[in-house]
Amino acid sequence: MEKRINRQLLMMGFAASLLTLLLTATTFYSLYENNLRDSLHNDLQLVVSSYETMNGTEMLEVLQTSSLRITLIDTDGTVIYDSAIETASMDDHSLRPEIQQAFVEGYGDAVRYSDTFGDNLYYAAQRLSDGRVIRCAVSGNVLRDFLYRSAVYLLLIFLVVVVLSIWLSAMLTERLIYPIKAMTNDPDDPSFLIDEDESVYPELAPLIKELRLRRREIRDKIRQIEQEHTRLTAVLENMEEGLLLLDIHGKILSVNSSACRYFHFKEKHMGRVFAEVCSEERLCMAVAEAYDGKRASMDLTRDGRLLHMMIEPVMNAKKILGVVCLTVDVTERRELERMKQEFTANVSHELKTPLTSVLGYAEMIENGMAKPQDVPHFAAQIRREASRLLSLIADILMLSKIEEQDGYTCMQTVDLHEIAFDCVERLASRAADKQVTLRLDGLRSTIYADPTMLDQLCYNLIDNAIRYNREDGTVWVTIGERMLTVKDNGIGIPEEHKNRIFERFYRVDKSRSKETGGTGLGLAIVKHIAEVHQATVTLSSEEHVGTTVRVVFPK
Numbered sequence: 001m002e003k004r005i006n007r008q009l010l011m012m013g014f015a016a017s018l019l020t021l022l023l024t025a026t027t028f029y030s031l032y033e034n035n036l037r038d039s040l041h042n043d044l045q046l047v048v049s050s051y052e053t054m055n056g057t058e059m060l061e062v063l064q065t066s067s068l069r070i071t072l073i074d075t076d077g078t079v080i081y082d083s084a085i086e087t088a089s090m091d092d093h094s095l096r097p098e099i100q101q102a103f104v105e106g107y108g109d110a111v112r113y114s115d116t117f118g119d120n121l122y123y124a125a126q127r128l129s130d131g132r133v134i135r136c137a138v139s140g141n142v143l144r145d146f147l148y149r150s151a152v153y154l155l156l157i158f159l160v161v162v163v164l165s166i167w168l169s170a171m172l173t174e175r176l177i178y179p180i181k182a183m184t185n186d187p188d189d190p191s192f193l194i195d196e197d198e199s200v201y202p203e204l205a206p207l208i209k210e211l212r213l214r215r216r217e218i219r220d221k222i223r224q225i226e227q228e229h230t231r232l233t234a235v236l237e238n239m240e241e242g243l244l245l246l247d248i249h250g251k252i253l254s255v256n257s258s259a260c261r262y263f264h265f266k267e268k269h270m271g272r273v274f275a276e277v278c279s280e281e282r283l284c285m286a287v288a289e290a291y292d293g294k295r296a297s298m299d300l301t302r303d304g305r306l307l308h309m310m311i312e313p314v315m316n317a318k319k320i321l322g323v324v325c326l327t328v329d330v331t332e333r334r335e336l337e338r339m340k341q342e343f344t345a346n347v348s349h350e351l352k353t354p355l356t357s358v359l360g361y362a363e364m365i366e367n368g369m370a371k372p373q374d375v376p377h378f379a380a381q382i383r384r385e386a387s388r389l390l391s392l393i394a395d396i397l398m399l400s401k402i403e404e405q406d407g408y409t410c411m412q413t414v415d416l417h418e419i420a421f422d423c424v425e426r427l428a429s430r431a432a433d434k435q436v437t438l439r440l441d442g443l444r445s446t447i448y449a450d451p452t453m454l455d456q457l458c459y460n461l462i463d464n465a466i467r468y469n470r471e472d473g474t475v476w477v478t479i480g481e482r483m484l485t486v487k488d489n490g491i492g493i494p495e496e497h498k499n500r501i502f503e504r505f506y507r508v509d510k511s512r513s514k515e516t517g518g519t520g521l522g523l524a525i526v527k528h529i530a531e532v533h534q535a536t537v538t539l540s541s542e543e544h545v546g547t548t549v550r551v552v553f554p555k
């Protein structure tokens, strides 16, 4: 619109300039022509009065100039004298309009093309007192010369006017368009404060005010919607659950990044029909059923993950508008549930075995089935099983305590060597019982750890190295830079068991473990403590050669 107005104004300016140029040129031309006629008339009067006074053609020769042609015509039209042409070659001039007019009225004039001069000539003729006629003529090319000379100035003026009209049209356009711009521009833009501006058309002012008010309202609404949309997108994008929204035709309307990950959706899938891009037949069917108003939920395994899906129709006034599918990754949760169940079963089993023994021995003593000399033996068995129960409960409690304390440990700077030394001292008698040599090497190494947990880790590893050792075996406990190594030259661990010995209640040789007072939880506790401290545990072992367990703590 702005361009159009500007173009029209420019065209108007250009046309006005051109018209002015033409009118000026025409006016100048006619003024100059009048001037020419007047001066021709004056020249003629001068020539006539001079001729009448002197009465001789010599006088005419004196008065002639290069631009003024003088002709003397007799009463019968014969040319007596002509300042430009030989008179003998000249025809009868009585029929020339200016001559005829001069004969009749005393004065005559005409403008005519002259073959002789090849130009327009201005003629003026005056009858003399003797009846002859003197005619003066000037060429019209002086007028052309004048026009050519003034054309340069006229063109310059024209150019100036054109430039002015360009500037004016731009200015006028701006002024014309200003109120309309004010309507469309940002209502809070200080350069468009319409209320105080006098240049606004008063008729438009209320409309503009109203429009600006509406614009402001709409803008605020849009901002609000945008903020809500950003908030919602942030929530949807950051949630672990996958959210998939299908429209009334089954096309993918919206999908968050988690759902994209679960379904392997890319940008190109947006707007596609879900059934065409979904490879899970069960899910497709559930989605199809959701369009009939049926809710569904199912578990699917994708990429080794267990996904729980809830498919629901989106209803409004009993009309189905689409389908929403919420996907939750339940792999860890299910695994945890499974582990808990397994742990509970294992714990029950582990508790049941010694309790059954205790119960059996106690019944035998109670019923008098045990011979008096066997009673001390049964009592020793009861004590052994009871102490096994105690250490089992202690280990279970320890494990649950570590799990509970995840992230809430009493971390402090501790000396690994000091802890290891303490454990070695506590286990020295047990090592001596089993005829196992216990050695501690290395220097002080301070780490950031929970001292109780670190003690448990160290104790369990040295305890295992003693228990699964042979007679005259050795246990080497070495402290390095943030590193604890417990090495033995005991029975070792067969290759096929290495991966599982950190599992709860997993034992290579159940009877040996039980015999030696093992609970099957020692290495599980070690693994858990290491995880809490972000330490890495590595195990290398060879059957009948020995086992080395190394724990490296982070900086």
Ligand code: ADP
Binding pocket: 460, 464, 465, 466, 468, 469, 488, 490, 491, 492, 493, 501, 502, 506, 507, 508, 509, 513, 514, 517, 518, 519, 520, 521, 522, 523, 524, 547
């Ligand atoms: P346990 O209380 O039975 O010792 P652990 O969790 O401490 O339970 O150990 C799991 C199993 O790993 C043990 O039963 C044992 O078979 C094996 N094991 C652990 N440490 C050693 C070791 N130093 N040498 C040989 N076998 C070991």
